[in-house]
Amino acid sequence: KNIKIKVPATIANLVCGFDILGMAINEPYDEMELRLLESPDIIIRHTDSFNLPEEASKNVAGAVLLKIQTHLNLKNGFEVIIHKNIKPGSGLGSSAASAAGAAFAANHLLGNVLSKEEMVHFAMFGEELASGVRHADNIAPCMYGGIALIKSSDPIDIIPLNTPDLFIAAVHPQVEVKTSDARQILKKNISMKDAIQQWGNIAGLIAGIEKNDLTLIGRSLNDGIVEPVRSILIPQFHEIKTKSLELGALGGGISGSGPSVFMVTEKEEKAHEIARMMKAVYDEIKIESFVYVSEIN
Numbered sequence: 640k641n642i643k644i645k646v647p648a649t650i651a652n653l654v655c656g657f658d659i660l661g662m663a664i665n666e667p668y669d670e671m672e673l674r675l676l677e678s679p680d681i682i683i684r685h686t687d688s689f690n691l692p693e694e695a696s697k698n699v700a701g702a703v704l705l706k707i708q709t710h711l712n713l714k715n716g717f718e719v720i721i722h723k724n725i726k727p728g729s730g731l732g733s734s735a736a737s738a739a740g741a742a743f744a745a746n747h748l749l750g751n752v753l754s755k756e757e758m759v760h761f762a763m764f765g766e767e768l769a770s771g772v773r774h775a776d777n778i779a780p781c782m783y784g785g786i787a788l789i790k791s792s793d794p795i796d797i798i799p800l801n802t803p804d805l806f807i808a809a810v811h812p813q814v815e816v817k818t819s820d821a822r823q824i825l826k827k828n829i830s831m832k833d834a835i836q837q838w839g840n841i842a843g844l845i846a847g848i849e850k851n852d853l854t855l856i857g858r859s860l861n862d863g864i865v866e867p868v869r870s871i872l873i874p875q876f877h878e879i880k881t882k883s884l885e886l887g888a889l890g891g892g893i894s895g896s897g898p899s900v901f902m903v904t905e906k907e908e909k910a911h912e913i914a915r916m917m918k919a920v921y922d923e924i925k926i927e928s929f930v931y932v933s934e935i936n
């Protein structure tokens with residue numbers, strides 16, 4: 640038995656929704672093929688050129704499959720072929736794609752023995768291996784599709800939201816930002832004043848998503864807590880954001896823990912225009928970058 644799947648990139652956090660809001664997009668995506676084995680081996684093979692570890696316990700997909708194997712007391716193993724297009728370390732949910740894809744495909748091969756929440760639970764072990772943090776804001780939208788609210792990750796309580804008619808321009812500059820570092824630098828405490836602003840933005844964002852009110856989404860994509868700290872790790876962040884807004888972006892911010900930056904627009908052509916500007920900004924300072932124009936998936 641085998642299964643071939645496409646696994647989407649994800650943008651999480653959605654700016655003010657730190658660790659609680661994420662969305663799946665249709666570009667880029669990984670391809671994975673899983674085969675159920677009679678033997679208990681977990682064999683991982685990459686057909687991309689990222690040199691990711693293939694030893695099961697050190698591989699994100701492998702770590703998830705090992706947990707599922709132990710939990711279900713399986714005699715079977717899996718052979719996994721991964722073709723990664725979502726660049727590791729981009730902030731576009733590369734590790735979440737491997738983790739969620741492995742949990743989803745294994746569950747299918749085993750005859751759907753796990754609930755969606757259980758698949759998220761097991762996939763989070765892959766995120767833990769990749770970044771040391773068991774966050775679900777990439778895993779959940781990857782698994783459920785669209786935009787997902789992680790109301791709680793322990794116990795897992797995920798609310799799939801509406802899919803507004805948005806286009807997304809994203810840029811991945813080739814600079815290294817480790818999720819663990821990008822979390823370390825955050826403030827441990829925030830003021831009541833900042834908290835009130837942030838939950839106003841989050842509530843506005845959720846209302847905008849549910850009502851397909853794109854301007855409300857745009858003006859709610861503000862983050863006075865995480866972005867001011869993390870943006871210092873991303874070259875030209877403020878230039879990209881200001882120019883995007885001038886070109887008509889509704890709003891945007893850092894994708895995940897960076898270094899990718901994303902902007903949302905109402906029209907596809909606008910997203911292409913913004914993507915061209917993003918590339919030009921990094922070309923100017925000789926930083927290689929990759930741009931993507933996508934829709935919510």
Ligand code: HSE
Nearest residue numbers: 651652658818895896
């Ligand atoms: N929510 C996580 C963070 C996502 O921002 O640290 C990292 O991929």
